[in-house]
Amino acid sequence: MELKELESALEGVLFAAGEPVAVERLCLGLEVDRPTLDAVAQRLMDKYSYDRRGIRLLKLDTSYQLCSAPEYAPYIRKTLESRKPARLSQPALEVLAIIAYYQPVTRAYVDQVRGVDSSYTVGLLLERELIEEAGRLAVPGRPMQFRTTKNFLRSFGLSSLEELPELPSSTQEGSQMTLELENSLARLRQAEQQDGEGPEDPVEQP
Numbered sequence: 001m002e003l004k005e006l007e008s009a010l011e012g013v014l015f016a017a018g019e020p021v022a023v024e025r026l027c028l029g030l031e032v033d034r035p036t037l038d039a040v041a042q043r044l045m046d047k048y049s050y051d052r053r054g055i056r057l058l059k060l061d062t063s064y065q066l067c068s069a070p071e072y073a074p075y076i077r078k079t080l081e082s083r084k085p086a087r088l089s090q091p092a093l094e095v096l097a098i099i100a101y102y103q104p105v106t107r108a109y110v111d112q113v114r115g116v117d118s119s120y121t122v123g124l125l126l127e128r129e130l131i132e133e134a135g136r137l138a139v140p141g142r143p144m145q146f147r148t149t150k151n152f153l154r155s156f157g158l159s160s161l162e163e164l165p166e167l168p169s170s171t172q173e174g175s176q177m178t179l180e181l182e183n184s185l186a187r188l189r190q191a192e193q194q195d196g197e198g199p200e201d202p203v204e205q206p
Helices: 003-017 023-030 034-050 070-080 090-102 107-114 119-127 150-155 174-195
Strands: 055-060 063-068 131-136 144-148
Touching (some): 003 023, 034 055, 090 107, 119 131
Antiparallel strands (some): 055 063, 131 144
């Protein structure tokens, strides 16, 4: 196998693997000895670095791995975050569903629907920027209202709130309404995950 062809073969194998591949395994698969493999890998490393490519070849002890360039990590996270929505607990998904369908709402309203205190979960959703403050309600005490964010739309692959799945019924109360809300967002999440499977870590194979 010519040197150029060997470079391409090594690149293809590492890209397809998406994880570190042991040197011995690479030597066996490419039918080369260790010095030759190391020399070819070094040529690829130098080429990626010199050309300022979006990928890098890393040597990890006794293995090699193809990764994205660290300087482009912010762009990768921003682009791919909608493909893998952050995992939410059942309470978080429940609270998010209530806010998404009935926004803007107060925490007291969320608590009333769920039947339990939601302060911690609301704080978590705020921290993840899936919801945001939406002004205060003009009643005694002026409680804060909440609504979903653009990050919520992006995380669930939506262009607008109009694309939320239709609720089976808008007249249910209590736990039944909460269950329907939760199921609606769960179906939305499942569809989004099926449409876009991506790497967990944006530094891994692009």
